[in-house]
Amino acid sequence: MSFLKRSAFAVLSAGCLSSASGGLTEQQTLDSNALDSLQASCDAISSLVSHASAVYYPSSPEYPKAIYHWSATNSINASCVIEPGTPQDVAIALQTLAFFKTPFAVKGGGHSCNPGFSSTKGVHIYMTRLNQVTVNKAEGTVDVGAGSIWSDVYAALEPHGIMLVGGRVPGPGVGGFILGGGLSWKSSQFGLAIDTLVSFELVLPDGTIRQVTSADDDLWFALKGGFNNFGIVTRFTLLSHPQTDIWAGLLLISADHYDAFRAAVVKYETDVKDTKAAIAPTFIVPSGSTTPMLAAVLFYDGPSPPSGIFDAFLAIPTVQGGVQAQSFLSFVKSLGSSVAAPPGHRNYYTGIPVLSYPSALIDVIYNETTFWAEHFAALDPTFSVTNAMEPFDSGLFSHGGPSAYPPDRSRALYPTNFAWAWTNASLDDAIHTALLESTKTVVAAAIALGQDLSNAATYANYALFGVPVENIYGDHLPRLQEIKKKYDPFGVMNLTGGFKF
Numbered sequence: 001m002s003f004l005k006r007s008a009f010a011v012l013s014a015g016c017l018s019s020a021s022g023g024l025t026e027q028q029t030l031d032s033n034a035l036d037s038l039q040a041s042c043d044a045i046s047s048l049v050s051h052a053s054a055v056y057y058p059s060s061p062e063y064p065k066a067i068y069h070w071s072a073t074n075s076i077n078a079s080c081v082i083e084p085g086t087p088q089d090v091a092i093a094l095q096t097l098a099f100f101k102t103p104f105a106v107k108g109g110g111h112s113c114n115p116g117f118s119s120t121k122g123v124h125i126y127m128t129r130l131n132q133v134t135v136n137k138a139e140g141t142v143d144v145g146a147g148s149i150w151s152d153v154y155a156a157l158e159p160h161g162i163m164l165v166g167g168r169v170p171g172p173g174v175g176g177f178i179l180g181g182g183l184s185w186k187s188s189q190f191g192l193a194i195d196t197l198v199s200f201e202l203v204l205p206d207g208t209i210r211q212v213t214s215a216d217d218d219l220w221f222a223l224k225g226g227f228n229n230f231g232i233v234t235r236f237t238l239l240s241h242p243q244t245d246i247w248a249g250l251l252l253i254s255a256d257h258y259d260a261f262r263a264a265v266v267k268y269e270t271d272v273k274d275t276k277a278a279i280a281p282t283f284i285v286p287s288g289s290t291t292p293m294l295a296a297v298l299f300y301d302g303p304s305p306p307s308g309i310f311d312a313f314l315a316i317p318t319v320q321g322g323v324q325a326q327s328f329l330s331f332v333k334s335l336g337s338s339v340a341a342p343p344g345h346r347n348y349y350t351g352i353p354v355l356s357y358p359s360a361l362i363d364v365i366y367n368e369t370t371f372w373a374e375h376f377a378a379l380d381p382t383f384s385v386t387n388a389m390e391p392f393d394s395g396l397f398s399h400g401g402p403s404a405y406p407p408d409r410s411r412a413l414y415p416t417n418f419a420w421a422w423t424n425a426s427l428d429d430a431i432h433t434a435l436l437e438s439t440k441t442v443v444a445a446a447i448a449l450g451q452d453l454s455n456a457a458t459y460a461n462y463a464l465f466g467v468p469v470e471n472i473y474g475d476h477l478p479r480l481q482e483i484k485k486k487y488d489p490f491g492v493m494n495l496t497g498g499f500k501f
């Protein structure tokens with residue numbers, strides 16, 4: 001950085017500390033003064049950051065990819081984009097944004113569907129250049145840049161014969177996934193991604209760069225589930241484990257076999273205690289159809305599963321798909337087409353915490369699938385539903401210490417995921433309302449079946465906007481608010497979207 005740049009930087013930082021307060025929200029309209037300040041902010045960042053970083057505008061060829069999101073519901077044209085190449089440049093950007101009180105977004109993999117959670121009219125920070133993956137063989141850890149995408153991380157790890165607790169399909173980013181908890185094919189075995197953390201590199205709202213470890217009582221707790229409330233994470237250090245070939249695949253089954261499918265889910269959940277096993281039984285109504293399909297991913301963390309545990313699924317005739325021994329990377333890549341996002345794809349998803357999947361609850365989930373698919377397909381023929389049950393081992397939350405999410409680690413919650421897709425934007429509100437209603441219907445049915453869900457937290461990474469933050473963080477919320485006051489007294493991180501403490 002040149003001397004000139006350094007002095008401008010000092011002025012900005014001083015200004016930031018004395019003047020930043022309050023904070024805009026994404027919803028606030030940007031008047032002409034605000035637009036001037038956006039331009040000033042973009043220009044200042046552009047002149048202050050090092051050559052490792054880039055700033056560009058809507059006319060740039062890099063712009064569409066930088067602001068791209070998996071779901072169009074979380075896509076907004078930003079005034080400018082910054083791609084920081086160093087944590088120092090992240091700090092410069094954050095201090096400048098604080099100084100001008102500029103609304104901004106932090107985008108990792110861009111897989112949140114919630115409007116404004118990683119998109120903005122202001123300054124869009126795209127983390128993609130911070131994508132280094134460094135294997136520390138002796139320590140048994142891996143440093144992962146916070147702008148990485150899980151499938152790329154797996155590709156980098158494969159030659160080393162090791163693996164991390166990460167995303168289940170291609171696409172999601174390391175950043176949001178870990179900061180929201182992180183449920184993996186291996187979570188029955190190793191817990192959430194946050195339970196495998198060794199340290200974070202964090203740029204605090206005042207621009208300080210800090211290594212956060214278990215020695216930092218409050219930030220260590222708060223970042224694990226606390227998303228972007230405490231600053232911008234630039235790197236994660238995670239515990240790795242050895243990886244052999246696995247046995248896994250996706251089965252597509254006709255709804256004619258519903259009874260056998262339901263019985264297989266119940267039997268798996270009742271009988272299987274092997275934490276290397278995982279399943280994701282899913283009800284699907286594809287775009288352009290109202291005919292439901294049954295799908296199940298079967299996963300075993302080894303080249304062949306012990307006999308018996310998946311037999312009930314394997315006995316059902318399939319329309320398509322199959323299970324085989326393969327590398328972890330090849331399996332994850334094979335799921336790419338099942339989560340493809342066609343142009344104009346809008347999506348909301350919700351997390352529905354339950355304690356188990358008895359037959360009667362599976363029936364309710366199936367009925368919610370067909371009912372809403374018929375309802376919305378009549379209004380938008382592209383409407384589709386992917387409602388997934390996610391049973392885990394009862395020790396799911398026993399692998400780590402206190403963290404923002406989950407607020408209660410004494411019992412496992414299965415984070416049932418309903419994901420609905422459409423293209424007609426005028427249906428956004430109706431679908432949002434219906435999805436929350438459907439969530440309530442399933443929770444009410446589980447309670448009626450005897451499940452105690454009175455303090456059941458919604459999984460942070462699946463929570464639909466509009467869900468109260470109390471539902472995600474429970475009794476941890478007051479402590480999180482205290483920690484937020486301490487590290488972000490001027491509300492710099494309030495300038496960006498997300499669940500706010």
Ligand SMILES: Cc1cc2nc3c(=O)[nH]c(=O)nc-3n(C[C@H](O)[C@H](O)[C@H](O)COP(=O)(O)OP(=O)(O)OC[C@H]3O[C@@H](n4cnc5c(N)ncnc54)[C@H](O)[C@@H]3O)c2cc1C
Pocket residue numbers: 070105106107108109110111112113117118127146147166167168169171172173174175176177179180181182183184227228231232233234339461462497498
């Ligand atoms: C197809 C698909 C598959 C999924 N599979 C899984 C799964 O298997 N398991 C699971 O647990 N979840 C899964 N999810 C949910 C996913 O984990 C969350 O949406 C997650 O937040 C996405 O992270 P991201 O970086 O891609 O998203 P983004 O939209 O980029 O970010 C999400 C939030 O995190 C914040 N954030 C991102 N990076 C940083 C950073 N470096 N510092 C501070 N804040 C940051 C953003 O500001 C934003 O508020 C899936 C979602 C989709 C759409």
Ligand SMILES: *[C@@H]1O[C@H](CO)[C@@H](O)[C@H](O)[C@H]1NC(C)=O
Pocket residue numbers: 021022023488489490491492494500501
């Ligand atoms: C930041 O937002 C939270 C939640 O909306 C609010 O309670 C807090 O007062 C804000 N902080 C500042 C400094 O404005």
Ligand SMILES: *[C@@H]1O[C@H](CO)[C@@H](O)[C@H](O)[C@H]1NC(C)=O
Pocket residue numbers: 058063064077
């Ligand atoms: C947003 O930017 C894209 C180019 O990336 C452009 O095609 C589109 O028209 C813009 N949308 C709005 C609403 O300005």
Ligand SMILES: *[C@@H]1O[C@H](CO)[C@@H](O)[C@H](O)[C@H]1NC(C)=O
Pocket residue numbers: 367368371441
């Ligand atoms: C199916 O779900 C809809 C919407 O929740 C509900 O109105 C209807 O009563 C349900 N049908 C059955 C048979 O449970």
Ligand SMILES: *[C@@H]1O[C@H](CO)[C@@H](O)[C@H](O)[C@H]1NC(C)=O
Pocket residue numbers: 379424425426427
């Ligand atoms: C989108 O949905 C609205 C409301 O249902 C409807 O009026 C409109 O015609 C639809 N647009 C398209 C392109 O189908």
